[in-house]
Amino acid sequence: MLYSSTTPEQKRIAMREGLASGTLQQYPGAFNPLSARLIQEKGFSGVYISGAVLANDLGLPDIGLTTLTEVAARAGQIARMTDLPAIVDADTGFGEPMNVARTIQELENAGLAGCHIEDQFNPKRCGHLDGKNVVDLDTATKRIRAAADARRDPNFLIMARTDIRAVEGLEAAQDRARALVEAGADAIFPEAMKTVEEFAAIRAAVDVPILANMTEFGKSELFTYDQLASAGVNMVIYPVTLLRSAMGAAERTLETIKADGTQAASVPSMLTRARLYDLVDYEAYNRFDTSVFNFQVPGTPASA
Numbered sequence: 663m664l665y666s667s668t669t670p671e672q673k674r675i676a677m678r679e680g681l682a683s684g685t686l687q688q689y690p691g692a693f694n695p696l697s698a699r700l701i702q703e704k705g706f707s708g709v710y711i712s713g714a715v716l717a718n719d720l721g722l723p724d725i726g727l728t729t730l731t732e733v734a735a736r737a738g739q740i741a742r743m744t745d746l747p748a749i750v751d752a753d754t755g756f757g758e759p760m761n762v763a764r765t766i767q768e769l770e771n772a773g774l775a776g777c778h779i780e781d782q783f784n785p786k787r788c789g790h791l792d793g794k795n796v797v798d799l800d801t802a803t804k805r806i807r808a809a810a811d812a813r814r815d816p817n818f819l820i821m822a823r824t825d826i827r828a829v830e831g832l833e834a835a836q837d838r839a840r841a842l843v844e845a846g847a848d849a850i851f852p853e854a855m856k857t858v859e860e861f862a863a864i865r866a867a868v869d870v871p872i873l874a875n876m877t878e879f880g881k882s883e884l885f886t887y888d889q890l891a892s893a894g895v896n897m898v899i900y901p902v903t904l905l906r907s908a909m910g911a912a913e914r915t916l917e918t919i920k921a922d923g924t925q926a927a928s929v930p931s932m933l934t935r936a937r938l939y940d941l942v943d944y945e946a947y948n949r950f951d952t953s954v955f956n957f958q959v960p961g962t963p964a965s966a
């Protein structure tokens with residue numbers, strides 16, 4: 663009810679325990695606070711908050727147009743609606759190392775469990791597109807050092823993402839991953855790995871948890887849970903999957919209304935009123951006022 667009753671500190675501890683457990687942690691991407699509830703209900707380990715989704719949701723491309731204020735506010739709205747730890751995509755950290763430091767503190771204040779900072783140039787682009795550029799090693803490590811020094815909760819996860827694989831190859835990615843860990847990264851996000859073996863190569867290069875990005879229509883095949891687990895991956899994200907699914911369903915429903923003059927044919931694939939009320943915990947608000955939920959939800963049997 664209302665917001666989650668788990669504190670950000672507890673969520674960060676749970677996330678750290680999950681990463682240390684040896685079990686692959688699955689973090690689907692929430693596109694709004696309500697979808698974070700669904701992710702929790704389905705039994706996932708955590709919630710991912712994608713920069714691409716935050717930008718696309720505003721009707722913008724994912725090229726670094728969103729601001730720290732927007733990202734921290736929306737990520738905070740999502741994080742507080744779930745008991746699960748939430749990790750947010752902080753892109754390039756929103757500026758110079760001093761801006762990165764401020765970013766970390768704002769994200770801590772917003773209740774996030776961690777974030778990732780990448781080594782792309784601005785304007786950045788999706789890691790699975792061609793034509794990316796990465797900053798030099800000195801700039802990349804300064805970002806991470808600033809992030810690690812800025813946090814106040816030692817359990818807030820600083821994950822370093824490197825996009826260098828697509829630019830300079832796998833060995834360069836291994837070298838950079840090692841340097842980023844040296845600079846204080848708690849985890850590594852090797853972007854746009856082509857094969858499971860490439861994930862295993864990054865696994866071999868560093869001693870910290872590593873993340874696999876299973877985004878659709880990208881450079882990586884959609885590897886299964888078992889494939890990633892056997893390559894030693896610790897966390898997998900499905901960053902844009904729910905937004906793509908929801909928008910795909912919305913598009914089909916709009917087409918149905920146009921074609922049929924009614925949405926009736928789409929109703930069976932919709933979340934029902936009862937399920938929606940369930941997810942927002944409607945009935946629980948009766949503890950404040952018993953006249954809040956004193957009706958039969960339309961569409962449910964009288965005995966339900």
Ligand SMILES: C[C@](O)(C(=O)O)[C@H](CC(=O)O)C(=O)O
Binds near residue numbers: 789877
């Ligand atoms: C993970 C990612 O950074 C994101 O913002 O979700 C994107 C996902 C995507 O664009 O498909 C990425 O750069 O991979």
Ligand SMILES: [Mg+2]
Binds near residue numbers: 712713714
């Ligand atoms: Mg992103």
